[in-house]
Amino acid sequence: MAAFFDTSIEYLKGVGPQRSALLQKELGIFTYADLIQHYPFRYEDRTKLYKVNEVDESLASVQVKGVITRFEVVGTARKKRLVGHFQDDTGPLELVWFQGIAWVLEKIKPQVEYLVFGKPNRYGSVISLAHPELEPLTAASEKGKYLYPVYPLSEKLRARHVDNKFLVKLQQELLKMALPHLRETLPASLLHEHRLISKKEAVIQIHFPRHEGQLLAAQQRLKFEELFYIQLRLLKLKLVRQDKFKGLIFSDTALLNTFYKHHLPFPLTEAQKRVVREMYADMKTGHQMNRLLQGDVGSGKTIVAFICALLAIGSHAQACLMAPTEILAQQHYHNLKKYADAMGLSIALLTGSTKRKDRKPLHEALQSGELKILVGTHALLEEEVKFHKLGLAIIDEQHRFGVAQRSRLWQKNSEAYPHVLVMTATPIPRTLAMTLYGDLDISVIDELPKGRKPIQTTHQYDSKRLQVNAFIRSQVDAGRQVYIVYPLIEEPALPAGRSEKLDLKHLMDGYESVTRAFPDVPISIVHGQMKSKAKDWEMARFVKGETKIMVATTVIEVGVDVPNASVMIIENAERFGLSQLHQLRGRVGRGAEQSYCILITDYKLSADSRKRMETMVRTNNGFEISEVDLHLRGPGDLMGTQQSGALDLLIADLGKDTAILEKARAAAKAILEQDPELTWPQHQTIKTQIDSSKKTAINWSRIS
C-alpha cells in the first residue's frame, strides 16, 4: 500500500525522466505521495458562468461560453497578435494571443462551442481576454464546473511548459489511480466527534472542490490531521521522557534561602514567584524538567534563571546557559555574574572568541566541579566541554536553536539528563509555542516589575525631524539619555556587500547630522564594524552617563541596560520586523522616568509596514505584538523559526488555525492519556500512521 505512494513521479503518465527531474528540483516532488500532497494555494472560481455582457475589467477572472466566429492576425513582426472574435448570445468579446499563434490556429476551431476562462481587460470599448484557457464544450465539461486549482509553480517550470494546466492533468491522472490506495488515517471516533470528512473525500476535494463548502471541509479535515499528528508526536515525546528519563532530584533549598535572605536585589514579582515555584516543583520530583520560560523584554527572566541554577548548585550540580550570539552570551554573563559573585559562586564565559590559553583552566575547573556556572554560545556544545555534573541547562534561544541542539546539551551528563529550561526573549503566540515547543511545559512571566511606566510610542515621518530634535533636546536637558538606532545588517552569516556599506553610510550620515544638531551634547556611536574594544569603551561612556546620545545599530538590541535612557528613536523603522522593534523598544522604560519610543519612517509605506507601526503605537504587550507578527509574516519568517523543521507544514497555518490546533492537541492528549502505548483496537489507525510515517518523516528525525 505504502509502496504505491513511494512510486517515483517519473512513472506517472505524461511525466518521464526529464520532467520528473524538473519537478524534483523545482518543487521537491519525488513520489506520488509528494505530488498528491502538493496542494493548490488558491482556486479560480469556475462554478460561475458569465454572460459576455456581464464581463468587465474589474473581475479577476471570468468563465464564458460561446463560439469564435473568426480569427484575425493583427499587426506585424513583434507587434503581431492573433485575435479570436468570440461571442455568446449577449455580445462579442476578443480573445488575444501574442505567442503560439500557429499552435492556436491549429488547435482551436471556429464555430465550435468552447468554455473560455481568463482575466478580462479593456481597451477602449473592447473587452478582451489575453491568452485564455479554452475547453471544448462537452456534456462532461459543462457538468464539471468547479473551483479550479492553482498550484505553486516556478518560472523555470513554466518556461519548460510545465504549467498549471499540466499539473492539473497530472493530479487528475494520479487521483484516478490513487483512490483505492488512500486509507483512512484518523480513527472513526475523531472523524465523528469533530465532524471531519474521510481522507479520500478530503484528498479529492482539496484538489477539485465542486464548491466552497467542499473545499472548506477538505481543508478542515487535512489541517486537523496534520496538526493532530504533530501534537501527538510531541506529547508522546514528552510522555516518554517523563516516564523513562529519571531527573536529578534537587530539593535542597539552603542556597536558595541564603540568596533570598541576603542578596535578593528587589522583591520578586508575583509572576516571577509563580514561575520559580513551577520550576522547583519540576526539579524536586525526579522527573526531568523540560520547560519553556516565556516573558516579555524586561520581565525579569535573568534572576529567575539564576534562582533555578541555585537549586542545581545547592545539590552539588552545575548549571550552564547557552545563548545564540556572542553579545547575548556576554550580556547574560555580566548579569549573572553580579548575583554569582554575591553568592561566592564561580562563573565563567565560553564563546568562540575565548582564547585557547584561557580554555584549559576553564575546562579543568568545569570537570572538577569547581566551576559552578558556565555561560556561552554554541561553543558549549564542543566535545572538550565536559562537566563534572551538569544539573541544569538553560537555553536562551529566541527560537534559534533546534530541538537537536537542545538535545545535545542533555548528553552532557551521562548519568541522567539535566533539567532543561528554554528561555525566549521574544514572546511567541500560543499556537507557535505549542508547535515549536509542544514537548515542553510552558511557564509565562506575564507581569513587569512594579513602578515601570508604559513606554509611549509614536510614529513620525522624516519630515518631522525638527520636532523630533526639539524633543530630544528637551529630554537631554532634563538629564535623560537617548538612543538613535539605524538598521544595519551585520551578522556575518548574511551576505555582506552593498547594502551593508549603504547602511553604514546612512548610520554615519545620521551621526553627522546628530552632531550638527547637538554640537554641545556628548554623543557616542557604536556599530558592528568597530573593534570590540572601541565598542565597549563607547558603551561604557554611555552607561556612565558621560555621553547623552547613543547613535547605534541594532547591536544595542541585546547590549546594554541603561535605566536613565528614556528615549528610543528608530530610524527607517519600516526596515525592522515587529519583534525586533519591540526588542529595541525594550531598551528604554527600565528606569522610573516616563519613556518614549519614536518610530521614524518614510512617508511612503507598504500596507504591512503601516500595520507594524500601528501595532507598535497601539500596544506594549509582546504577546499581542507577536500575534500580529505571526499574521503578517507567517510562522516561517518569525525570528529564526526557519530552522525548525516543525514548521514545514503542508496545509495548516499556525497564524490562522488556532482553533483547529487547540482541538487537535486536546484530542491527541486525551488519546495518549487513555492509551499511552496506542494498543487499543480503535487506535490502530493512529499507530499504523505513526509507524508508516516514521520512515519518511522529515520533521521528526531531528527530534528523536
Ligand code: ADP
Ligand atoms: P529579561 O526578561 O528581558 O531578561 P531582565 O532579567 O534583564 O529581563 O530584567 C530586566 C531588568 O529588570 C533588570 O534590570 C532587572 O534587574 C530588573 N528586575 C528584574 N526583576 C525585577 C523585580 N522583581 N523588581 C524590580 N526590578 C526587577
Ligand code: MG
Ligand atoms: Mg534577558
